[in-house]
Amino acid sequence: MHIVIGGAFNGKKTYVKQRIKSTWFDGELPTAPQTGNVVITNLEKIVAKNLQREEQQVALEIAEQLMVLDKQCAQLILIVTDISRGIVPVDPLERQLRDTCGRLYQVLFKEAATITRVWYGIAETIKKGDGWQ
Amino acid sequence: MANNPWIFITGGVRSGKSQFAERCAKALKKQYESLVYVATGVAFDEEMTRRIAHHKRLREGEGWLTIERPTDFYLLREHIPERSVILWDCVTTWLGNECYEVSTDGMPAWQNEDLLQNRINQMFIELQMLHDAGHTLIVVSNEVLDAGIPNNEETYVYMKNLGRIHCEMVKRADVAIEMTYKATTFWKGATIFEKYMDRDWTRFSIFHDRTDS
Numbered sequence: 001m002h003i004v005i006g007g008a009f010n011g012k013k014t015y016v017k018q019r020i021k022s023t024w025f026d027g028e029l030p031t032a033p034q035t036g037n038v039v040i041t042n043l044e045k046i047v048a049k050n051l052q053r054e055e056q057q058v059a060l061e062i063a064e065q066l067m068v069l070d071k072q073c074a075q076l077i078l079i080v081t082d083i084s085r086g087i088v089p090v091d092p093l094e095r096q097l098r099d100t101c102g103r104l105y106q107v108l109f110k111e112a113a114t115i116t117r118v119w120y121g122i123a124e125t126i127k128k129g130d131g132w133q
Numbered sequence: 134m135a136n137n138p139w140i141f142i143t144g145g146v147r148s149g150k151s152q153f154a155e156r157c158a159k160a161l162k163k164q165y166e167s168l169v170y171v172a173t174g175v176a177f178d179e180e181m182t183r184r185i186a187h188h189k190r191l192r193e194g195e196g197w198l199t200i201e202r203p204t205d206f207y208l209l210r211e212h213i214p215e216r217s218v219i220l221w222d223c224v225t226t227w228l229g230n231e232c233y234e235v236s237t238d239g240m241p242a243w244q245n246e247d248l249l250q251n252r253i254n255q256m257f258i259e260l261q262m263l264h265d266a267g268h269t270l271i272v273v274s275n276e277v278l279d280a281g282i283p284n285n286e287e288t289y290v291y292m293k294n295l296g297r298i299h300c301e302m303v304k305r306a307d308v309a310i311e312m313t314y315k316a317t318t319f320w321k322g323a324t325i326f327e328k329y330m331d332r333d334w335t336r337f338s339i340f341h342d343r344t345d346s
Contacts, residue, residue: 120296
């Protein structure tokens, strides 16, 4: 499992597209079995469907599904938009989303072999394991 | 490498980026060169008037030629002295101004993506031309993309385009710096920057050149 993280519109997708051929999923997990490379973007959309339940449980469930997928497919790359650095949202559901995403990302960061931060197209490795590049 | 660097500086609010950029400009200026400040702010209310006055006071008596250019960068070139160090502060204000420029159909540019894209392309053409003509460029912008993507379309369009501009700016610039309360992180071109600068005042900086990673 590999994570590419960065602020919004920082060139994360372009960075991945330039380096690996994959099947892309936007805000959803694949329903059919995958054997090739898989990229999942906008994980927060998956989280957003599960805001009624306790955050840690939701985070662990989604992380578990991603870990299963990671074992099936060749390379799993998750593109994560950092949403943790702004003002606390007024809307309770938005707060819940931010908190649950945070929990999920903590689990995923622990599991990921590599983590790359992208700043306007420039990459910085913040966790270095067996790479996909 | 050209003799005139293109430097891109971003940072949060009050991170010291304007001050740092001005120090860069003064340090880079050669004797025969002019210091040009391209201002983007429009004094539409009392707060903005105060902010502009604050920046003006900081530059007073230092020989800056200030050019107010809130939009339409193609109008810039005729006002630039032959050899200049040009400081443009800042991209975020400029993009806001461009977003609200009203086109012939009466719509603000942010509602017409092609029009906004054209204006952005035009800005890059002008900057590239100024750089190719031998001017030193220092471009300042803000970090505003780390708090998620809003539902509001107006803000979404603004953020998307600002992100694209920053990516393109980093690509074209020789040096790219992120500032965090006066600490500098060099994402690109630290060695180039070091070569141009007096070490005395960069020794307090954090020197990470991440270009090679």
